[in-house]
Amino acid sequence: MSDIFMHFSLEEWINSFFSGVVQRYGDFFQTITDFLLQWALIPLETGLKACPPLAILAFIALITWVGTKRVLPVFGLTIMLYLIGCFGLWDKLLQTMAIMLLSTVLIVLIGLPLGILMSRSRVLRYILTPVLDMMQTMPTFVYMIPVLMLFGLGKVPAIIATVVYALPPLVRLTDLGIRQVPGDVIEAGDSFGCTNFQKLFRIQLPLARAAIMAGINQSIMMALGMVVIASMIGARGLGEDVLNGINNLDIGKGLQSGVAIVFLAIIFDRISQSYGRDRRERRLAAVKKGKPA
Numbered sequence: 495m496s497d498i499f500m501h502f503s504l505e506e507w508i509n510s511f512f513s514g515v516v517q518r519y520g521d522f523f524q525t526i527t528d529f530l531l532q533w534a535l536i537p538l539e540t541g542l543k544a545c546p547p548l549a550i551l552a553f554i555a556l557i558t559w560v561g562t563k564r565v566l567p568v569f570g571l572t573i574m575l576y577l578i579g580c581f582g583l584w585d586k587l588l589q590t591m592a593i594m595l596l597s598t599v600l601i602v603l604i605g606l607p608l609g610i611l612m613s614r615s616r617v618l619r620y621i622l623t624p625v626l627d628m629m630q631t632m633p634t635f636v637y638m639i640p641v642l643m644l645f646g647l648g649k650v651p652a653i654i655a656t657v658v659y660a661l662p663p664l665v666r667l668t669d670l671g672i673r674q675v676p677g678d679v680i681e682a683g684d685s686f687g688c689t690n691f692q693k694l695f696r697i698q699l700p701l702a703r704a705a706i707m708a709g710i711n712q713s714i715m716m717a718l719g720m721v722v723i724a725s726m727i728g729a730r731g732l733g734e735d736v737l738n739g740i741n742n743l744d745i746g747k748g749l750q751s752g753v754a755i756v757f758l759a760i761i762f763d764r765i766s767q768s769y770g771r772d773r774r775e776r777r778l779a780a781v782k783k784g785k786p787a
Contacts, residue, residue: 512643527650530596535649539592547584551575554761561768571764574757583732583754590721590731590758593649594714597656601713605661606706609668610694619669626662634659634723642727652729656720663712671705672698707770714766718759732758 516523542550555572562568578587612619629637638655645651675698683693699706725733732755739748 512640516643523644527645527648530650530653531648534596535592535653538596539589542588542592543585547579554765558765558768561765567764567768571761574761578754578757581750581754583735583751586730586732586735586751587754587758590733590755593653593656593721593724593729593731594717594758594762597653597660597717598710598714600653600657601661601664601717602710604657605664605709605713606668609665609706609709610672612665612669613672613698622665626665629658630662634720638723638727647728649729652720652724652727655727656717656724659720660713660716663716664706664709667705667709667712668702671702671709674705675701704770707766711763711766711770714762715759718755718762721755 551572554575555568558568558571575587578584608622612622634655637658638651641651641655641658645654679697679701680693683697688696721729721731721733722736723733725731725737732751735751736748736755739745739751
């Protein structure tokens with residue numbers, strides 16, 4: 495190595511830091527793990543498995559119809575979900591859906607308030623922007639290492655890693671959507687005596703709905719991209735079959751599970767996109783198809 499470089503390393507400092515955190519706060523992280531398992535993930539997964547497959551298919555068809563008001567997407571998405579069951583992957587589908595739903599809820603609970611705060615504070619935006627950049631650009635395997643140290647193997651660290659990886663799009667687009675609300679609309683709210691709370695929930699969030707739903711859609715797609723990686727740390731689900739196919743060079747098994755993940759991604763994508771459209775867009779779409787507005 496050239497002599498012009500000073501030699502120093504962050505490895506020992508980082509390892510010492512996380513070792514100290516585990517020693518001091520290990521019980522706290524174990525409490526979080528137990529809470530998420532006992533009060534969120536296990537009840538959700540048990541509830542999904544207790545539902546008859548026909549009821550789940552009917553529910554997907556219903557929410558698709560409410561969002562799109564079109565027969566073709568309802569039929570197409572329901573058939574995709576049915577085909578996953580035909581592949582013999584229904585139980586693993588439910589495991590993946592439980593992880594996805596819980597991850598999405600946590601992403602919304604964390605990302606939406608952060609996006610709102612960023613839109614209101616320029617200082618906070620300057621602080622969080624490089625953090626979000628790092629979260630999006632750092633390889634997922636890198637930040638899975640501290641997650642494994644703090645939470646161990648299993649589904650909970652997979653959920654935490656998924657949330658960290660998929661959180662930035664929702665935060666960014668919530669911030670952007672609120673800041674792009676026209677100033678004259680805000681001034682109109684001020685002239686009518688709206689409080690900051692009323693402006694946020696009656697003006698800014700409704701007008702930023704399309705951007706927020708786009709952020710949720712992107713976060714869901716990124717979370718699905720973690721399915722295979724999460725299976726490496728014990729998350730199971732559809733990604734487990736893909737991983738087994740890779741380990742055993744079983745092309746058919748891996749490809750079939752990959753197709754199931756693609757179907758699930760399309761289902762989540764189309765449904766979340768449909769609810770991102772506002773009423774005006776839905777009416778225009780209905781008028782173009784010759785339906786009453």
